[in-house]
Amino acid sequence: MxxxxxxxxxxxxxxxxxxxxxxxxxxxxxxxxxxxxxxxxxxxxxxxxxxxxxxxxxxxxxxxxxxxxxxxxxxxxxxxxxxxxxxxxxxxxxxxxxxxxxxxxxxxxxxxxxxxxxxxxxxxxxGVDPAARLLDGEEAELLKHQCLEMHFARLYDARDEQGESFRRLLDAYFLGEDTNLAATVARIYGFTRSLVEPQAWLSAAAAWIQVQGNVPSPELERALVEELGQELLRQQEDCRHTLGFIRQRWPDWADYPVALSSLESQLIQWRQRLAESDTVEQIDPVCQSIATYQFVRTRAGNKERDQAVKERIRGLIHGARDRFHRRLVDGWCRAARPERAAGLRAVEPAVSALCRLVRQFGDLYERTKQARRLLDFS
The missing domain is CATH 3.40.50.300 (P-loop containing nucleotide triphosphate hydrolases)
Incomplete structure (x- = not known):
């Protein structure tokens, strides 16, 4: 060297x-x-x-x-x-x-x-025209905006099912503001361009929310089980770190936060129940158990102990409890399978319409680039 x-x-x-x-x-x-x-x-x-x-x-x-x-x-x-x-x-x-x-x-x-x-x-x-010109970033964004405007104008005037679904989507989820809808379509299109098979992903996304009877699709249920397991793991790790901090900072108070140690043990059990099941049937019993979980009362302890330390630890316990209720009880475990199926059935037309909009916009954008001999790498 x-x-x-x-x-x-x-x-x-x-x-x-x-x-x-x-x-x-x-x-x-x-x-x-x-x-x-x-x-x-x-x-x-x-x-x-x-x-x-x-x-x-x-x-x-x-x-x-x-x-x-x-x-x-x-x-x-x-x-x-x-x-x-x-x-x-x-x-x-x-x-x-x-x-x-x-x-x-x-x-x-x-x-x-x-x-x-x-x-x-x-x-x-x-399969590219040798005379094609490469768009810069601003030109590409402008062309996408023009294509969205053209496509939306056609759908506003359309009196078929596609036009009706477009207007329902716009009114129900975007307050009638097509600017917000256009931004959403462009954002989803940009995401799909990072995938190997963007069209297959859009088709799968629409299929995931389809409901058979009162049962959501197995793919969506499995994804829900996986995400719930990840949330349980995050909260378990939070409990472990908090308990470790208390034991290191205030060794004499190691026996005080029994609410945290009990919660940590229960989170581990819920994760094990999800992991040991070969089907998604276990998710509702686990969610029901989470929803009815009662935090262990903190021991009163010796009144002569430092009250400032006690309040610090109680604050950590309350933070874990609030996070548990906000993200698990009021979040993941808010609805059982029938309610999830009903919710999916309600949004299925909107999701299908949105995926169709993204697909149609992508096709129009590609055709426009080809007609104008333009390239981009978005």
Whole structure:
């Protein structure tokens, strides 16, 4: 490693020199990630081949992705500077000159720029017009807004079932404000674009809330069991941490918060009951048990004890109790299966209409981009 790089820490030097395996680096802002990545690139293209040819590669064989175009420009400049420094080292001068000649061919860019280049090189296989222009962020948002306006205008005038469901959705859930509905559609569309199969997800989302008789879909019930288990675990961990804090801070009061220790034990039992059941049938009995749970009364204790400490601990107990009632009793366990089924049946038309809106908007947006020879990577 060049003398200029001796200021790197041991961990940074390991990142620079490690080969033959994937390396994941996590560091705070300003910790030197860009510098370390630059040195790693230089090590791969200029340093490693001198000792282990199989551990290095040429610069045009690397893909370096940055968050912004400015960062890509800075990275390219830093790599060029590092190669020029190595030209003064007789042992690496020839290799450095070769890599400098390849610098203009190096793939150092944002992910969007790389994908744009890849599509243009293989436009036929990608089914893309070679004359298509890449939209910037503001243009893409403006075009989405225009497409939503066009689609909503058509639905306002439509006298079929789709038009009626659109107007019912707008009035029932968005107070007649189509601006709010448009923002929701755009937000869901943006989320689905991060998925491998966005259309399949929308179809599944609509299917999840369908009710057969008085029974919600098994998929939704299983998701509810999983989420309830996670909430029980969170509250169990809160109890454990609070009890540990009390025992460490006030050892003489370790026997006082019996309400917390009893709640912790009960939370563990409820989680076990959910985990041991092969079906979702256990969720209602567990919820009923949660809804009727009575907190153990805190012992009066010795009146000579520090009353200020007592009030601090009572405050911690009351916080756990309030959280238990707010999130579990009044939240997760508020409705039994028949009530859940009735609620789902009530919102099913709205959810189906919303998923259909997202799908139709996505189709219109894609058609509009194709007609105008535009691309984006949203």
């Amino acid at each position: 060049p003398a200029a790089d001796l200021s790197l820490t041991a961990d940074q030097r390991a990142v620079v020199s490690t080969t033959g395996t994937s390396v994941l680096v996590s560091a705070a802002a300003g910790a030197g990630k860009t510098r370390v990545l630059t040195e790693r690139v230089l090590s791969l293209v200029c340093d490693a081949p001198a000792s282990r040819p199989d551990a290095g590669c040429d610069l045009d064989r690397l893909l370096v992705v940055t968050f912004t175009d400015a960062a890509a420009t800075q990275m390219r400049a830093r790599i060029a500077a590092g190669l020029r420094r190595r030209q003064h080292d007789p042992g690496r001068a020839r290799r450095a000159r070769t890599q400098l000649a390849l610098l203009d061919l190096a793939q150092i860019s944002t992910i969007h720029s790389f994908c744009n280049r890849l599509i243009r090189e293989h436009f036929a296989a990608a």
